[in-house]
Amino acid sequence: xxxxxxxxxxxxxxxxxxxxxxxxxxxxxxxxLTYNEHTNLTAIKNIDEVYLKHFYDSLTLSKIANFTNESLxxxxxxxxxxxxxxxxxxxxxxxxxxxxxNKKIKFLQECLSKLNLKxxxxxxxxxxxxxxxxxxxxDYVTSRAVAELRILLELGIPSLKVNGHFLIMKANLSAExxxxxxxxxxxxxxxxxxxxxxxxPKEDSHRTILxxxxxxxxxxxxxxTYDKIKKKILK
Ligand code: SAM
Numbered sequence: 001x002x003x004x005x006x007x008x009x010x011x012x013x014x015x016x017x018x019x020x021x022x023x024x025x026x027x028x029x030x031x032x033l034t035y036n037e038h039t040n041l042t043a044i045k046n047i048d049e050v051y052l053k054h055f056y057d058s059l060t061l062s063k064i065a066n067f068t069n070e071s072l073x074x075x076x077x078x079x080x081x082x083x084x085x086x087x088x089x090x091x092x093x094x095x096x097x098x099x100x101x102n103k104k105i106k107f108l109q110e111c112l113s114k115l116n117l118k119x120x121x122x123x124x125x126x127x128x129x130x131x132x133x134x135x136x137x138x139d140y141v142t143s144r145a146v147a148e149l150r151i152l153l154e155l156g157i158p159s160l161k162v163n164g165h166f167l168i169m170k171a172n173l174s175a176e177x178x179x180x181x182x183x184x185x186x187x188x189x190x191x192x193x194x195x196x197x198x199x200x201p202k203e204d205s206h207r208t209i210l211x212x213x214x215x216x217x218x219x220x221x222x223x224x225t226y227d228k229i230k231k232k233i234l235k
Contacts, residue, residue, distance in 0.1 A: 001052035001202050009201050013062050015089060024088045024115050025055060031111050032079055039103055041079040052202060058082030059089060061142065061167055064196055064211050067093050070139035075127045075156050076146035078104050080111065082169065083142060087120045096121045096138070098130055128223040131159040136217060144169035149177050149210075150184040150233050157188045158218040166190070166212040173208040184234035189216035 001009070003026070007017060017025070029050040036042055044050055058081050061067075069092040074083025077097040087095040097120060099105055105124040112120060123130060141156040141164070149168065156166050178195075185191060194211035223229065 001048055001056060003051060005202075006051040006056055009056055010059060013059060015059060015062060017089065021088055024117075025085070027114050028080070028084065028088070028111060029055070031114060032107075035107050035110070039107065041104065041107055052200060054079075054081050055085050057169075057200060057207065058085035058144070060198070060200075060207065061086065061169070061209065063198070064194060064209050065140065065165065065167060067140075069093065071137065072096070072140040072142060073098060073131075073134075073138045073156075073159055075131075075141060075143040075152070077108070078145075080108055082144055084108065084111070084120065086142075087117055088115070091117070091119055094119050094121075096123060098123045098125060098127060100124065100126045126226065127155040128226050128229065131155060131157075132223055134159050136161050139164050141166045142169070143167075145171065148233075149173070149181040150235075151229055153181060153184045153188055153190070153212070154223045154229055154234055157190055157212075157214055158223050160214040160218075162214055162217060164214050165193075166210075166214070168210040168212065170208050170210075171206065173210070178210070180235075185212070187234050188214075188218055188222060190214045 029047050044053055061082055067090040071094045073096045075098050077083045077099050083095050083097045086093060108122055135158050138159050139161060141160050143152055160166060190212050192210060193213045197208050199206055
């Protein structure tokens, strides 16, 4: 997807970027590809694919949420998807980018030094440690391609405010993975309020976004340590 096609597709999502935002995305895309030559961050190797599979894909969250000036935690952000793209496009959104991986955080640090954003906090930590210590804090939690749904729910929900939304992005979410998560949702006092499925423009690859609302405060036993989460997955 060329940059002009990207901008055109965004208008269909009611997103109109300023010239400054377009510039920031271009700096981000070019830096990602240059950095990726020596440090593996993404399988994507050309700028048209960055615009489609990272930038446009990240912004499909606007199909399901109206971002303005809320707080948002992006778990397992990797090279910044979707969190850093949202921070550029929604400058009043307060975005925390979280990943445990040192090389991803180092890339993001360098990238942020080029972008002059005032609404981003970067954290290198395991999600289950961070969300245990930062409870009921965020309006939104997001996560793209990080873990199986039941695990992800335990990692993310503790950090949501009551009535906050966990927006989970997956390329392929089976009906089984979704129905298997019902016990975990109940245990974490949350419910699926919306599911949208669509294909990306240009190449028709399938996407699912789940919108999960937290209904009550999370029991203090969650999240457990990662070995416990894995050994005894919530059912
Ligand atoms: N969200 C990005 C994207 O869609 O391009 C990155 C996806 S990558 C497949 C998964 C990322 O999640 C990795 O960067 C990994 O370090 C991070 N991750 C996985 N489990 C995590 C955990 N428990 N705490 C923090 N980060 C985690």
